[in-house]
Amino acid sequence: MAYLLIVDDDEDFADAVATVCRAEGHEVAVANNAAAAEASLAARLPDAVILDVMFPENPCGGFELARSIRKKWGACPVLMLTAVNQQFPLGFSHKDIDSTWLPVSDFVEKPVDFAILKSKLNDLLNQPRQPR
Amino acid sequence: MADLASPVAVDPAVAVYELLPDDSGAAPISDDDAQEAEHQRAFLRQNAHWFCRLRWLVAGFLTTCGLAAWLPVWSPQLALQQLPGWLLTSGVVLLVANAAFQFTLTCWPLDGHPGRLRLHLWCQIVLDLVVLTVVVHSLRGHLIYAPVAYLFHIILACIFFPRWESLAVTIVAAALLGTLVPIEATGILSPPPGLVETVVGTFDQASWTWQLASLLGIWGIIWFLASRLAAELREGRRELAAANRRLEASSVERAAHMLQTTHQLKAPFAAIHANTQLLLNGYVGPLSAAARAVIDKIASRAQLLSQQIQEMLQLANLRSQSQAKPVLAALELRALVQRGVERIEPQASLRGISLNTRLEPVFVRGSDDYLIMLIDNLLNNAVNYSYNGGCVSVACQPGDEQTARLVIRDQGIGIPAEKLPHVFQDYYRTTEATQHNKASTGLGLAIVRLVAQALQAQVRIESLPGWGTRVTLLLPRVSDPAPAE
Numbered sequence: 381m382a383y384l385l386i387v388d389d390d391e392d393f394a395d396a397v398a399t400v401c402r403a404e405g406h407e408v409a410v411a412n413n414a415a416a417a418e419a420s421l422a423a424r425l426p427d428a429v430i431l432d433v434m435f436p437e438n439p440c441g442g443f444e445l446a447r448s449i450r451k452k453w454g455a456c457p458v459l460m461l462t463a464v465n466q467q468f469p470l471g472f473s474h475k476d477i478d479s480t481w482l483p484v485s486d487f488v489e490k491p492v493d494f495a496i497l498k499s500k501l502n503d504l505l506n507q508p509r510q511p512r
Numbered sequence: 513m514a515d516l517a518s519p520v521a522v523d524p525a526v527a528v529y530e531l532l533p534d535d536s537g538a539a540p541i542s543d544d545d546a547q548e549a550e551h552q553r554a555f556l557r558q559n560a561h562w563f564c565r566l567r568w569l570v571a572g573f574l575t576t577c578g579l580a581a582w583l584p585v586w587s588p589q590l591a592l593q594q595l596p597g598w599l600l601t602s603g604v605v606l607l608v609a610n611a612a613f614q615f616t617l618t619c620w621p622l623d624g625h626p627g628r629l630r631l632h633l634w635c636q637i638v639l640d641l642v643v644l645t646v647v648v649h650s651l652r653g654h655l656i657y658a659p660v661a662y663l664f665h666i667i668l669a670c671i672f673f674p675r676w677e678s679l680a681v682t683i684v685a686a687a688l689l690g691t692l693v694p695i696e697a698t699g700i701l702s703p704p705p706g707l708v709e710t711v712v713g714t715f716d717q718a719s720w721t722w723q724l725a726s727l728l729g730i731w732g733i734i735w736f737l738a739s740r741l742a743a744e745l746r747e748g749r750r751e752l753a754a755a756n757r758r759l760e761a762s763s764v765e766r767a768a769h770m771l772q773t774t775h776q777l778k779a780p781f782a783a784i785h786a787n788t789q790l791l792l793n794g795y796v797g798p799l800s801a802a803a804r805a806v807i808d809k810i811a812s813r814a815q816l817l818s819q820q821i822q823e824m825l826q827l828a829n830l831r832s833q834s835q836a837k838p839v840l841a842a843l844e845l846r847a848l849v850q851r852g853v854e855r856i857e858p859q860a861s862l863r864g865i866s867l868n869t870r871l872e873p874v875f876v877r878g879s880d881d882y883l884i885m886l887i888d889n890l891l892n893n894a895v896n897y898s899y900n901g902g903c904v905s906v907a908c909q910p911g912d913e914q915t916a917r918l919v920i921r922d923q924g925i926g927i928p929a930e931k932l933p934h935v936f937q938d939y940y941r942t943t944e945a946t947q948h949n950k951a952s953t954g955l956g957l958a959i960v961r962l963v964a965q966a967l968q969a970q971v972r973i974e975s976l977p978g979w980g981t982r983v984t985l986l987l988p989r990v991s992d993p994a995p996a997e
Contacts, residue, residue: 390783396789403795
């Protein structure tokens with residue numbers, strides 16, 4: 381069992397993902413904005429963060445939070461979720477992972493297939509933590 | 513009771529923002545005047561340096577001539593035996609002054625002071641004109657075109673400065689020559705010793721006034737034409753730069769808008785999809801078969817609608833970008849195709865469709881986003897219109913010297929010959945395609961057409977019902993992985 385933090389401004393979506401994660405036996409916390417996420421991270425470091433890219437007040441809020449997580453809690457894996465298709469300008473793809481502007485472990489495109497989400501999450505949780 | 517509608521007595525802590533009737537609500541793009549001023553500063557700075565470099569040549573030439581004139585071997589050939597002092601002095605004055613100009617350009621903070629840059633250029637021009645007048649005075653008469661050298665500075669002033677300033681330079685030049693000629697002609701200032709023909713010697717002694725007036729008149733005409741032309745060019749360039757800035761700003765705004773719109777439209781579908789999956793996968797309890805069928809329909813229609821919206825946005829984005837060429841670079845086609853195949857693989861494996869690839873390294877000139885769109889749409893079509901358990905072959909390889917070839921071949925339903933010319937139209941779907949794949953939007957190949965046009969790629973489709981479809985894409989090839997444009 382792992383402790384997960386889900387960060388998404390869409391409460392309906394976040395709750396659905398939380399339901400799936402809880403059914404997998406994980407303990408889950410949900411934050412609907414970057415400030416709440418930072419507070420939650422500071423209070424208790426999760427085993428993984430499931431993070432949305434865009435927030436209503438900041439289209440790149442997810443990127444910024446990912447960079448902040450990498451900076452403050454480098455060993456914490458981040459699985460990024462996005463509704464922005466990579467075919468649009470400012471989109472991104474796997475090749476950008478681990479570059480300075482997208483410091484996440486992996487990403488999944490919305491709408492999310494729960495089988496894919498669970499598989500990627502398990503991969504992340506089973507990976508040895510990289511100390512920084 | 514207080515009147516809440518009253519406009520007065522607002523608490524100063526309350527923040528206020530007024531939307532004016534002519535306010536678009538968009539973020540301000542940029543300050544045209546500030547950018548224009550910056551451009552003008554850069555232009556002046558660049559030309560001040562260039563002017564200094566040119567002066568080194570002129571000063572070096574005059575100094576060399578002055579020194580050569582001392583040598584008995586060279587002075588008769590150069591006909592300068594009477595002039596070494598004049599030329600050498602002029603050359604040395606220019607060298608020293610130019611060193612000072614160069615020093616101030618390099619060491620003084622001129623960038624933040626456009627007035628200083630202007631003053632610097634003015635000093636350079638005035639010094640040049642004075643030295644030129646001395647040189648003209650000292651030249652022999654066979655260099656009858658010497659006064660024309662003033663034109664160089666007049667035309668440069670037209671390029672550097674606004675009209676009234678270039679007129680001032682012209683007046684300074686006219687005043688210098690207009691003073692020199694009368695005082696030489698009237699004998700107030702004697703020509704250099706031993707010289708019979710001075711600058712006045714280039715004029716007819718009897719009618720020097722008329723000739724001087726003609727020369728100054730010609731300068732005036734040249735100033736008028738050059739300054740007018742320069743002003744028009746400046747204005748045209750300014751308008752073009754402003755139009756470019758507006759275009760760039762609108763392009764950035766459009767990209768951001770598309771991104772935001774996509775997110776806003778896809779996010780609700782993502783939530784619908786996630787919640788239907790919760791229901792269908794039994795996370796919130798068992799469902800009856802009828803309820804499951806209804807939720808299945810809701811999920812599939814929501815997904816189709818989401819895909820349609822996304823493709824409509826892509827198409828609209830491509831059309832709005834049709835006047836602005838994408839930024840092209842050298843890209844490795846093999847890597848892009850490989851990633852496209854990896855993206856389609858889960859969808860193909862669900863239906864038992866195998867993907868055979870033969871990918872050779874080849875570089876093409878294109879845009880990352882556009883090529884991904886192209887490859888994804890073609891691979892999606894190949895998989896969507898294949899039969900379950902079928903096979904899709906993907907190959908990329910060098911074509912001839914100018915092209916790279918991408919071939920995607922399926923063994924699916926194929927397209928009847930009479931319908932083939934219509935497949936690139938918006939929303940066109942053959943009856944067979946609609947029956948085979950209800951999730952088709954009819955926009956995929958319309959997107960392919962626009963992207964191919966933007967990348968100057970050629971698309972060839974060969975198809976036959978029962979045989980399948982082969983799409984061949986010919987892309988501009990580059991041999992060097994360095995950026996092509």
